[in-house]
Amino acid sequence: MSCASKRRHAGRRRVRVRTVSDALPLPLPAPPAAPPQYPPPDLTPWLAGNCGLRGVHHFESGQPGPHTVVTALMHGNEPSGAYALNTLLKKGPQPRQGRLSLIFLNPDAYARYNPAHPTRARYVEEDMNRLWRPELIHSHHDSLEMRRLREVLPVIETADLLLDLHSMLWPGPPLFLHSGQERNHSMACHLANTLTPSPLVIRDDGHQDGSRLIDYERFSTQGGQARACLLETGQHWSQSAAQMALLAVRQFTGLTDATSTNTQDMKNALSKKTVVKTATVTDCVQAHTAAFAFVRPYDSAEIIPSAGTVIALDGPDEIRTPYDNCMLVMPNFRVRRGHTAVRLAQPAEQTL
Known part of the structure; x- marks a missing residue:
């Protein structure tokens, strides 16, 4: 399924809805910065x-x-x-x-x-x-x-x-x-x-x-x-x-x-025989405005237990989890308008 198709399906599953709750956006965090823990290689x-x-x-x-x-x-x-x-x-x-x-x-x-x-x-x-x-x-x-x-x-x-x-x-x-x-x-x-x-x-x-x-x-x-x-x-x-x-x-x-x-x-x-943790991306959430912000810090691969949980605000829209046990893949806390803010995925396991 293309990302365009994902967005169409996402709309039907109510990933993006007009703001109706009292959720507040997380203040825009500064990009992480730290000295490299290893010397950048000389190529x-x-x-x-x-x-x-x-x-x-x-x-x-x-x-x-x-x-x-x-x-x-x-x-x-x-x-x-x-x-x-x-x-x-x-x-x-x-x-x-x-x-x-x-x-x-x-x-x-x-x-x-x-x-x-x-x-x-x-x-x-x-x-x-x-x-x-x-x-x-x-x-x-x-x-x-x-x-x-x-x-x-x-x-x-x-x-x-x-x-x-x-x-x-x-x-x-x-x-x-x-x-x-x-x-x-x-x-x-x-x-x-x-x-x-x-x-x-x-x-x-x-x-x-x-x-x-x-x-x-x-x-x-x-x-x-x-x-x-x-x-x-x-x-x-x-x-x-x-x-x-x-x-x-x-x-x-x-x-x-x-x-x-x-x-x-x-x-x-x-x-x-080994169990490998897997997930399938169902929705690519794109920032429609420059005001996109998550409501709290999330870890990459964090699982949100309940469908309908507000995870971000994007101008007049709330971004909600479309199903139970929704995995957030690589949330971007300083996303630019038109770019991917987070992928939503359904977790699973596979035995090899």
């Missing part, structure tokens, strides 16, 4: 790449197998993925089968990153993770991010398995997002099964702000084979986010035998 040795593409490193095993791709720095102020790829590159990946590509997606935005202002430098001209729609890519639309996207697209077009590393402005537990198809859900669940703490796995079929890399047709087309998921590793500058990114990359490449990492422990983990 100078890797910016030239090793295959003729800036910031792209490609490794061949000489043996048949999948093309495994890990991407980082879709957003320049999310250094945990860069930390993970920097660590892996220093050790010199040696694929055992297939091919491995490691991509620093937006090095120009990262060059603007200042640890004193860790919320800035998300992008240079526009959000690269809203541009992955074929008709837009092949149009005359132009920006630094779009030019970079077109530059790395040939690598993405041959990816069989892709992990896109991100982190969050507001604190919250790690979580996987994937788009639609069961093959993406299965990959995310099996990868979550190898990580500690085990991230949530969230099915999110679309983003009204634009198309993400995980929404790109290669990974989201029904009947296709290529798989992709996005990992939100934690809060941008936290050490735990950096460690989660590194562990996820090692497990992801190990599960596919894409590196020489010993995979026996991972295979043993996958052979055990």
Whole structure:
């Protein structure tokens, strides 16, 4: 279901209603700020790449197998993925089968990153993770991010398995997002099964702000084979986010035998029956006004027990939970008009 369809269904389920209660909006909080808990990695040795593409490193095993791709720095102020790829590159990946590509997606935005202002430098001209729609890519639309996207697209077009590393402005537990198809859900669940703490796995079929890399047709087309998921590793500058990114990359490449990492422990983990916490996004709540505000601080993945609970005010509208046990996914407490304020999801569990 597209986000436009979700909004139409949301209206029928009374997610958004005219204000009728005495709920008061939460005063607009300042963005979180803290010194990074680890040094932002110096990517100078890797910016030239090793295959003729800036910031792209490609490794061949000489043996048949999948093309495994890990991407980082879709957003320049999310250094945990860069930390993970920097660590892996220093050790010199040696694929055992297939091919491995490691991509620093937006090095120009990262060059603007200042640890004193860790919320800035998300992008240079526009959000690269809203541009992955074929008709837009092949149009005359132009920006630094779009030019970079077109530059790395040939690598993405041959990816069989892709992990896109991100982190969050507001604190919250790690979580996987994937788009639609069961093959993406299965990959995310099996990868979550190898990580500690085990991230949530969230099915999110679309983003009204634009198309993400995980929404790109290669990974989201029904009947296709290529798989992709996005990992939100934690809060941008936290050490735990950096460690989660590194562990996820090692497990992801190990599960596919894409590196020489010993995979026996991972295979043993996958052979055990494990319950993975999952959720399905039903509604993407968009801010219709600049006055959007939550009524209290919420944690990401917090579950609201009762349907009809007012969670936010948006000008003349109340935002209410449409069903019991509604999960709030990555609430944004300083959302701009027209952008996603929170995703509402139905939690579940899956036994592997």
